[in-house]
Amino acid sequence: xxxVTQSPTHLIKTRGQQVTLRCSPKSGHDTVxxxxxxxxxxxxxxxxxxxxxxxxxxxxxxxxxxxxxxxYSSELNVNALLLGDSALYLCAxxxxxxxxxxxxxFGEGSRLTVL
Amino acid sequence: xxxxxxxxxxxxxAEGNPLTVKCTYSVSGNPYLFWYVQYPNRGLQFxxxxxxxxxxxxxxxxxxxxxxxxxxxFHLKKPSALVSDSALYFCAVRDKGSGGYQKVTFGTGTKLQxxx
Numbered sequence: 001x002x003x004v005t006q007s008p009t010h011l012i013k014t015r016g017q018q019v020t021l022r023c024s025p026k027s028g029h030d031t032v033x034x035x036x037x038x039x040x041x042x043x044x045x046x047x048x049x050x051x052x053x054x055x056x057x058x059x060x061x062x063x064x065x066x067x068x069x070x071x072y073s074s075e076l077n078v079n080a081l082l083l084g085d086s087a088l089y090l091c092a093x094x095x096x097x098x099x100x101x102x103x104x105x106f107g108e109g110s111r112l113t114v115l
Numbered sequence: 116x117x118x119x120x121x122x123x124x125x126x127x128x129a130e131g132n133p134l135t136v137k138c139t140y141s142v143s144g145n146p147y148l149f150w151y152v153q154y155p156n157r158g159l160q161f162x163x164x165x166x167x168x169x170x171x172x173x174x175x176x177x178x179x180x181x182x183x184x185x186x187x188x189f190h191l192k193k194p195s196a197l198v199s200d201s202a203l204y205f206c207a208v209r210d211k212g213s214g215g216y217q218k219v220t221f222g223t224g225t226k227l228q229x230x231x
């Protein structure tokens with residue numbers, strides 16, 4: 001049973017560029033959440049997708065956007081990259097909403113470096 | 116909004132000694148509390164959760180946590196620390212967001228260093 005998979009694992013971009021990160025949830029999960037973890041910090045909630053719609057959003061600017069596909073996989077897009085966007089981006093999946101007690105299953109993350 | 120606080124940036128403990136990593140919470144209503152562990156350059160792994168029932172919750176790798184409602188605490192414990200327990204530990208709380216959808220909010224993390 002495959003867990004949560006994320007790609008790419010590492011990438012380097014320059015300021016002003018755009019990036020797309022991808023996530024496939026654990027089998028049987030339909031809810032995907034994205035987190036940003038800066039070096040030495042705790043994960044910060046970006047947004048959550050369920051049934052292909054953004055259901056909740058954290059305190060992140062509109063440069064951060066996402067998408068969920070019918071197979072429950074998800075993308076995180078960041079436009080007009082800033083140096084401060086350098087971080088580990090974590091995808092987490094969870095059980096269907098009605099039985100969601102909050103336990104999250106995380107991928108290994110995508111390490112983004114903005115130069 | 117719900118929140119958790121981890122007052123210690125780092126905890127050092129000798130191998131074989133008991134360990135405690137502290138967490139306090141602020142919630143309205145019944146809390147759903149969690150502990151996660153993160154090894155270097157890895158994602159987070161779920162350790163244990165408290166939803167309801169016994170105040171002492173047992174989890175993975177011999178860890179347990181004690182829920183204390185009067186002190187609003189949810190401290191992580193282990194009777195005998197291993198060097199391999201050295202990692203970053205996060206306390207988390209389920210937060211009731213908009214539209215009834217839940218999100219999980221994490222603390223700032225505590226680095227556990229087990230000294231051989």
